[in-house]
Amino acid sequence: MSDGLKIELGRRYRFSASHRLHSEELSEEENRRVYGKCNNPHGHGHNYVVEVRVSGNVDPATGMIANLVDLDGFVDREVIEPFDHKLLNEEVAAFRNHVPTTENLCKEIYARLKRFSKAKLESVRVEETSNNTFEYAGEEL
Amino acid sequence: MEGPGVSSGYPWRIQWVAKNMVYLTRKLEFSASHLYHNPALSAEENKRIFGKCNNPHGHGHNYTLEVTVAGEPDPVTGMVLDLKELKEILEREITQRMDHRFLNYEVEELKGQIPTCENIARVIWNLLEPKITKGRLHKVRLYETPELFADCYRNGAQGA
Numbered sequence: 001m002s003d004g005l006k007i008e009l010g011r012r013y014r015f016s017a018s019h020r021l022h023s024e025e026l027s028e029e030e031n032r033r034v035y036g037k038c039n040n041p042h043g044h045g046h047n048y049v050v051e052v053r054v055s056g057n058v059d060p061a062t063g064m065i066a067n068l069v070d071l072d073g074f075v076d077r078e079v080i081e082p083f084d085h086k087l088l089n090e091e092v093a094a095f096r097n098h099v100p101t102t103e104n105l106c107k108e109i110y111a112r113l114k115r116f117s118k119a120k121l122e123s124v125r126v127e128e129t130s131n132n133t134f135e136y137a138g139e140e141l
Numbered sequence: 142m143e144g145p146g147v148s149s150g151y152p153w154r155i156q157w158v159a160k161n162m163v164y165l166t167r168k169l170e171f172s173a174s175h176l177y178h179n180p181a182l183s184a185e186e187n188k189r190i191f192g193k194c195n196n197p198h199g200h201g202h203n204y205t206l207e208v209t210v211a212g213e214p215d216p217v218t219g220m221v222l223d224l225k226e227l228k229e230i231l232e233r234e235i236t237q238r239m240d241h242r243f244l245n246y247e248v249e250e251l252k253g254q255i256p257t258c259e260n261i262a263r264v265i266w267n268l269l270e271p272k273i274t275k276g277r278l279h280k281v282r283l284y285e286t287p288e289l290f291a292d293c294y295r296n297g298a299q300g301a
Contacts, residue, residue: 007263013288
């Protein structure tokens with residue numbers, strides 16, 4: 001419809017995972033100073049909430065930007081399955097060399113979901129706790 | 142004129158916020174039933190595309206609507222628009238039309254459309270935009286469940 005309106009679809013997902021904030025480029029003291037409790041060698045966990053927004057044409061036959069079965073399946077395969085109940089540092093390749101802060105986690109999820117073919121990814125927002133939230137909308141084109 | 146910023150009206154939501162403007166948001170809830178069925182498609186296709194939402198008896202949701210109006214506060218009243226007035230517009234245009242209704246059959250504006258979150262958000266936008274004469278309608282967000290919502294705004298307003 002060319003009524004000048006833009007419609008976006010938002011969906012929230014959850015997963016639980018553990019991480020440890022530790023940078024190989026910093027000394028032990030610096031790591032402790034920078035990351036505090038999050039530097040605990042045994043790691044710790046969060047219940048993450050991922051809010052995904054996609055946009056596109058609303059198909060007049062279905063009334064949908066994207067069928068939720070497709071979106072949910074894609075997010076499940078790309079993010080929930082590989083991240084849920086995992087130690088992010090060890091079990092997600094991207095975090096072998098990157099500190100799994102939620103900033104980096106948000107960007108990693110964005111990169112994975114950008115490949116969704118049925119709608120345009122607008123942004124990814126990750127709630128690490130109800131007090132800490134991170135949002136990423138990709139690079140300026 | 143516009144620059145990136147963080148709207149305090151939306152905790153955590155990074156968005157384009159125009160200078161000098163204040164964005165106010167009013168929330169309301171309504172409950173309604175609907176079903177997804179496209180008569181141009183076969184029964185099997187309807188089942189395949191819409192799944193459980195194709196149940197001919199329909200099903201219901203508690204919808205939450207967030208309406209954001211942008212404007213400059215009036216120097217005398219300090220208001221973008223009177224919230225009481227906005228509340229009355231929402232009551233008249235949305236609650237009376239949609240609350241405790243079967244959306245497919247009882248909402249004229251949705252006739253011939255699948256009442257998805259996307260389509261209802263657009264209908265709500267079109268109902269509200271002409272009624273909001275102080276400030277301008279900036280964004281409509283409709284939650285069908287806490288996990289699913291649709292945003293509607295004018296192209297270029299980057300309202301999300």
